[in-house]
Amino acid sequence: MTSRDHVQTFLSEHRQATRRHFLAMGAAGALASQRLSWLHVDAAETSNDTLRQAIEEIEPWLTPQEEFRDVSRGKPKPHSLSPEQRADVGLTRETWKLEVISDKEHPATLGKPLSREADKALDFAGLMELAKTKSVRFPKVMTCLNIGCPLGMGIWEGVPMRDVLWLTQPQENLRRVFYYGFHNDDEQQMFRSSLPVGRVLEDVRGLPPVILCYKLNGQWLTPERGGPVRVVVPEAYGFKSIKWLSHLMLSNISHANDTYAEKNNDVDSDLKTFCATLAVPRKVSAGEPIPVTGWAQAGISGLKKVQIWVQQRSEKWPDDDPYFQQAPWRDAELLPFPADWGEALEEVDSQALLRTTQGFSSSTGQPSQWPLPLGKAHWAALHPGLPAGEYILRCRTIDANGAAQPLPRPFRKSGHAAIEMTRIQVT
Numbered sequence: 001m002t003s004r005d006h007v008q009t010f011l012s013e014h015r016q017a018t019r020r021h022f023l024a025m026g027a028a029g030a031l032a033s034q035r036l037s038w039l040h041v042d043a044a045e046t047s048n049d050t051l052r053q054a055i056e057e058i059e060p061w062l063t064p065q066e067e068f069r070d071v072s073r074g075k076p077k078p079h080s081l082s083p084e085q086r087a088d089v090g091l092t093r094e095t096w097k098l099e100v101i102s103d104k105e106h107p108a109t110l111g112k113p114l115s116r117e118a119d120k121a122l123d124f125a126g127l128m129e130l131a132k133t134k135s136v137r138f139p140k141v142m143t144c145l146n147i148g149c150p151l152g153m154g155i156w157e158g159v160p161m162r163d164v165l166w167l168t169q170p171q172e173n174l175r176r177v178f179y180y181g182f183h184n185d186d187e188q189q190m191f192r193s194s195l196p197v198g199r200v201l202e203d204v205r206g207l208p209p210v211i212l213c214y215k216l217n218g219q220w221l222t223p224e225r226g227g228p229v230r231v232v233v234p235e236a237y238g239f240k241s242i243k244w245l246s247h248l249m250l251s252n253i254s255h256a257n258d259t260y261a262e263k264n265n266d267v268d269s270d271l272k273t274f275c276a277t278l279a280v281p282r283k284v285s286a287g288e289p290i291p292v293t294g295w296a297q298a299g300i301s302g303l304k305k306v307q308i309w310v311q312q313r314s315e316k317w318p319d320d321d322p323y324f325q326q327a328p329w330r331d332a333e334l335l336p337f338p339a340d341w342g343e344a345l346e347e348v349d350s351q352a353l354l355r356t357t358q359g360f361s362s363s364t365g366q367p368s369q370w371p372l373p374l375g376k377a378h379w380a381a382l383h384p385g386l387p388a389g390e391y392i393l394r395c396r397t398i399d400a401n402g403a404a405q406p407l408p409r410p411f412r413k414s415g416h417a418a419i420e421m422t423r424i425q426v427t
């Protein structure tokens with residue numbers, strides 16, 4: 001077989017396997033989970049051993065809570081406090097309190113502020129009371145605007161922020177909500193984010209609500225992830241999802257006052273669509289097909305496909321094509337959702353959880369579409385063999401509007417989306 005045939009065979013077998021998997025989903029879902037978690041096929045069914053192995057080694061789709069990468073500020077970091085100290089400062093479920101009050105500088109008119117002063121702050125029991133009828137769950141990738149890869153992919157559960165906001169009986173002069181968490185009672189350490197009140201009150205473009213989150217992957221939010229309660233904003237970069245939440249400020253301020261704005265960040269930027277590799281062989285033999293795997297983030301404009309391109313290192317590229325739009329990109333294969341949700345849901349009833357998660361079917365517990373919006377997906381490709389030499393492998397996403405990474409919003413401070421480069425040596 002030529003390397004081209006290999007790709008074709010792999011892809012067609014993969015598609016068949018995927019189709020079989022989708023057909024089998026209802027009745028034989030349990031059976032599928034006995035198989036390789038990414039391929040949905042028995043090991044013998046793929047044509048290229050190294051590609052098969054690379055796919056088997058892809059990270060789990062859901063990140064166990066303790067394996068998220070951490071972006072926490074504070075001296076000391078709030079999650080590093082002892083259990084007693086956390087209890088003292090309101091960072092346990094037993095002692096947590098949330099104030100929902102008017103901003104003194106730009107007051108909103110509230111009938112019933114939830115203030116500590118009036119002993120009306122919301123406690124965890126009060127939040128759980130709301131959760132009985134209001135709680136929602138949705139999958140979301142947590143990504144830092146300034147870091148080149150997602151911090152983790154999870155299923156986040158919480159009470160819509162609007163349901164807490166309405167408890168204050170707001171009347172007028174309410175244009176934005178800003179919020180912050182425990183910061184060692186030191187103004188200098190405060191990390192704050194904000195949203196237009198409209199985003200809190202109304203879910204547009206099919207987005208899940210902004211939530212006060214208390215569970216991740218079916219388990220209580222850990223101190224490191226921002227427990228007992230953090231904000232999660234589905235379409236936003238991580239800096240909008242404030243951890244160790246203590247204050248919601250209802251304000252008539254007309255503009256964003258996020259801490260992240262101070263460092264030249266574009267605080268109105270929604271998640272971008274972009275990708276990178278997970279496994280690329282550094283050295284391969286001449287003529288041998290090159291297996292590549294990676295992840296992709298479906299941002300606010302969705303994810304249509306991933307492409308790769310291998311260029312000779314010595315090749316000069318025209319200055320007027322900085323995003324390599326004219327390069328001979330070739331399509332990679334987006335992998336279907338895993339047959340096995342893995343370690344992250346091991347300790348919960350994953351079927352019950354997923355059937356009541358937005359984006360998943362309430363009858364099968366499987367994703368209703370793939371890739372899931374604002375989630376991660378994985379991909380694989382088998383690049384045809386190459387003559388000996390030094391090469392650069394690049395990968396890029398095409399979003400659902402047809403824009404190729406790093407477009408449509410290529411600027412660094414609206415979120416990392418640079419095209420990744422990896423060296424390959426062919427000998």
Ligand SMILES: Nc1nc2c(c(=O)[nH]1)N[C@H]1C(S)=C(S)[C@@H](COP(=O)(O)O)O[C@H]1N2
Nearest residue numbers: 070071072073144151181238239241242243
């Ligand atoms: N209170 C507080 N919340 C915070 C932060 C912080 O430093 N303090 N960091 C933010 C940033 S910049 C990111 S990217 C996310 C990261 O979430 P994670 O640590 O759960 O992965 O948390 C956000 N929430």
Ligand SMILES: [Mo]
Nearest residue numbers: 144145238239
């Ligand atoms: Mo961040």
